[in-house]
Amino acid sequence: MSENKKIQPQMSVEVAGLKLKNPIMPASGTFGYGEEYAPYLDLNQLGAVVTKGMSLNPKAGNNTPRICETVSGMLNAIGLQNVGVDAFIKHKMAYLEQYDTPVIVNFFGNTQDEYGEVAARLDDVPGVSALEMNISCPNVKHGGIVFGTDPAAAFEVVSLVRKRTSKPLIVKLTPNVTDIQITARAAEEAGADALSLINTLTGMAVDVKTRKPRLANTIGGLSGPAIRPIAVRLVHQVVQAVKVPVIGIGGISRAMDALEFLIVGAKAVQVGTANFVDPNAMATIIADLEQFCCEEGIADINELIGSLEL
């Protein structure tokens, strides 16, 4: 083994027309606007950067407490606080453009029209490589939840956005549905170039002393290692239901975790909560993925994708 000259495995993948250096990128809302993590991680190493979710107007977010640790996971009800799409374009994009890494802008709307309008404003922004459309955030009462859990509504809003952007369009699905294959197909038929999943699972925790919910919003989104088996299952199901590429998300902290998603057929993965635990997590995952490929004699990471043996 150690005598063999180590061959550098080919790590790049293609998703929705984007060529990524490797399949690792942050999950929206866990990596700020990129800048926050630049002191700890070379953004040029990443497959892509995915930004915090943008809305048409700035959004203040929910009351506090907004987060709460659970067993091997966390709940959040941030309420999609963001600077608004115009401020983002003006103040945050320039920073990201200095990197040689695709920028995927996550966005959402309170109405169909807002979705369309945000997409349109991002359409001619140089440096925006793709859009990721959040139809699934469980935190905002009049936000994505309606779209993501109702296949007809999902189809409609994705169709509308599709008309207003020429950028590659990734639709991010919610796990809080009976049959995710139906929403996945709806999004695909409406023109999504790729699907990403999962967003957080709806959860709740109670402070037994005060008898109050631990989140001001009562209910929040569960993320972190605890949810990984659910996410792997959903990605497995979606891969079987659609032809467009799938990006796997949910509880990934190590290369081993990312591999589960790639093996069931995800073309790339996003790392969320793990960034909070270790700001260098993605760099470690990338290095360990390469190492794994070397050890297993895999010349091209694409060989791994969808290699599940049933």
Add this chain to the structure above:
Amino acid sequence: MSENKKIQPQMSVEVAGLKLKNPIMPASGTFGYGEEYAPYLDLNQLGAVVTKGMSLNPKAGNNTPRICETVSGMLNAIGLQNVGVDAFIKHKMAYLEQYDTPVIVNFFGNTQDEYGEVAARLDDVPGVSALEMNISCPNVKHGGIVFGTDPAAAFEVVSLVRKRTSKPLIVKLTPNVTDIQITARAAEEAGADALSLINTLTGMAVDVKTRKPRLANTIGGLSGPAIRPIAVRLVHQVVQAVKVPVIGIGGISRAMDALEFLIVGAKAVQVGTANFVDPNAMATIIADLEQFCCEEGIADINELIGSLEL
């Protein structure tokens, strides 16, 4: 504090007409037929005993591997292996009857008629205090899954079972749905005396070396501490949607965990995976619940139930 004479708090609760010594009982499939845990735990201490799920005919279950540990949880695809309802009545009930603890028999069917038939066979069995109807097991292809995720099917099968039993009927709901309030109401309208939730969440894990699913069945049910926030949220939602009592299940290992469910409004709780970790878990939970009531000056545990402050 310590000078005060400690008053024994009143711990008993009533669910579906059953008076339970306390709100703690095992979850079906994690406590065998009761006998398996008798060397470790006095069954007389429990609020009730809930048996492994019974079907009309004996069921062999799935291929192995059937279980797999995940982060703070486990996946199982046992495949509802059981001795069949007749053998259960003949060989297993006598053992349980020696205890002064209500026996709740969990059951399922592959068809509506099977559900009805199992319920009917259990109807005149002395010592069976109530039936818990599993309309939600994700492990068996032609099992509960159809009923539990389709409100109309759930309504129909519960209605049918309702006609064939005079015992208190608890319907156990699946969490793998978009809106659990709809199935909860369907079960209530069909005549359920109580609802229990959650059954396991559907999940999957992959062995990245062999590239095979870790379960022979590919997909299994996720249980354990990891799922608790999801379970608490679902119980909270169901309590608000129905009038019948609700039994909370999902990731309970400690009194603190049980309290979350009671506070959101569960009248009782079931302990599942935690029994595997500590065969004495339920005894500890009961003792710690009492202790908590003492410390917080709660004279009757019913004061706690539904005491969530929003």
Add this chain to the structure above:
Amino acid sequence: MKNIKTIVLSNQEISPGYFRMKILSPGYCESAQPGQFVMFRVQRSLPPLLRRPFGIFRAGFLPADCDDMPAKEFIEIIYKVVGSGTEIMEGLHHGDPVELLGPLGEGFDLGAPEEEKILVGGGIGLVPLYMLAEKMVENSKVRLLMGGRTRDDIITVTEFERLGVETYVSTEDGSLGEEGLVTRVLERKLDKYPNAAVFACGPMPMIEAVQKICDSRGTSLQVSLEALMACGVGACLGCVVKGEGHSDAEPRYLCTCTSGPVFRAEELNWEKEAANNSECGGCK
């Protein structure tokens, strides 16, 4: 601002339930400012999932092993055992691997030289005041009012006194120093030194009482706040507090981790903040 994989140097109980941990921390002596904090990773594996925020008590150099080696830097944190993470921390020993992200956040503004300084620390809230006092004693008179429920909550008095800080202790049960709330002492001191600037850290009810007193007298006040934090770097937006001018119609949130943890009293919205923070009660 970096993440270092390092080791615990020592970890000792200094008062019932309070521990002082020394951690090898290259780079901190130069960079750490009074009032800054670290995100501490308790252990490489779960639990806990998230890092825990702790104020930097002090940064320093270890005695050099030999003459031609650069001296090694350390920081000290002082923590109270309150939940799952700090319970695990209690069991850490010399040599155990931990990770530090930091130094993070905006610390204290030292204020004008020669100005009288009054520091108010409640319980574990004393921690970030030590480095502050270290800097201030160089050119100001510094008085420290320490409050706690019982004498067990009064920690590191000697350390402050060694700096030349005048200390005043009060406990709610009278088991050490004056009986009563630290705010009563504050009012007396402000009567005597009406131009002093106040720097406070402690439980929210104390902070609020201090704010009321300073506000009514027009006294300059900086406070160090706690908040539930996931990232510590401004990425998760979990740690916000309501800023000055905040209203339901026009919410204004500030990140405690990047705009704080130290705020000038004027930056914050005090009416709302109270109700909100007492709701929190930690997150076990």
Add this chain to the structure above:
Amino acid sequence: MKNIKTIVLSNQEISPGYFRMKILSPGYCESAQPGQFVMFRVQRSLPPLLRRPFGIFRAGFLPADCDDMPAKEFIEIIYKVVGSGTEIMEGLHHGDPVELLGPLGEGFDLGAPEEEKILVGGGIGLVPLYMLAEKMVENSKVRLLMGGRTRDDIITVTEFERLGVETYVSTEDGSLGEEGLVTRVLERKLDKYPNAAVFACGPMPMIEAVQKICDSRGTSLQVSLEALMACGVGACLGCVVKGEGHSDAEPRYLCTCTSGPVFRAEELNWEKEAANNSECGGCK
């Protein structure tokens, strides 16, 4: 059969990757049978969630502290570090709290006295054979065939020899004893002692090869199996193996934890079992 909260007495590496742990275990000397196992709770908190099954290597009494105290009982387990749970176990020290559920399962049937006995142990599969040998040497000639990949996998030879067991070592790489598979040695021994009864524990491919050999010669065989276990007491039905007469049409599953871990070869379904178990690959 009970759950005891107890402590680790010692925990030592006996060969690269193999550890021997002594645990205070009241009641085990009287109750533990050769081939039985315990469900070991690594620590009070997560991870890991589930207990880990380990064979009982040996049970014994500690030298008494003083004359009028009952002697303390212990068991020893020997484990190979393979994953998350055993990695944590590696770090346990004297005095660390652990929990034992046991002794569990059906052990070996000792067979007829005077009968020749051949024990076959592959790697960590040696563990349950020690107590068995201890009992057997009282009235039988016992030969132990030990196999491993390298010499590191050959453990506790001296312990078996001290019992008076004749040991034969083979390693796949020839680094200790004979080069090759332990099954080759078994065939030679069975040629010489055709009436011997065989008792085997080790990796599934070894077990299967042993079964083929014994089956073709009509040799009596007992095997100790491993399976993924959640409860260890017959409640979860996670640990099943296919029993004799099993077919897809008429499945017959036996719990490894209660009907096993030791089975007579005749009780099991050999064709199916092979394909099935090699699929498992542990569950990390």
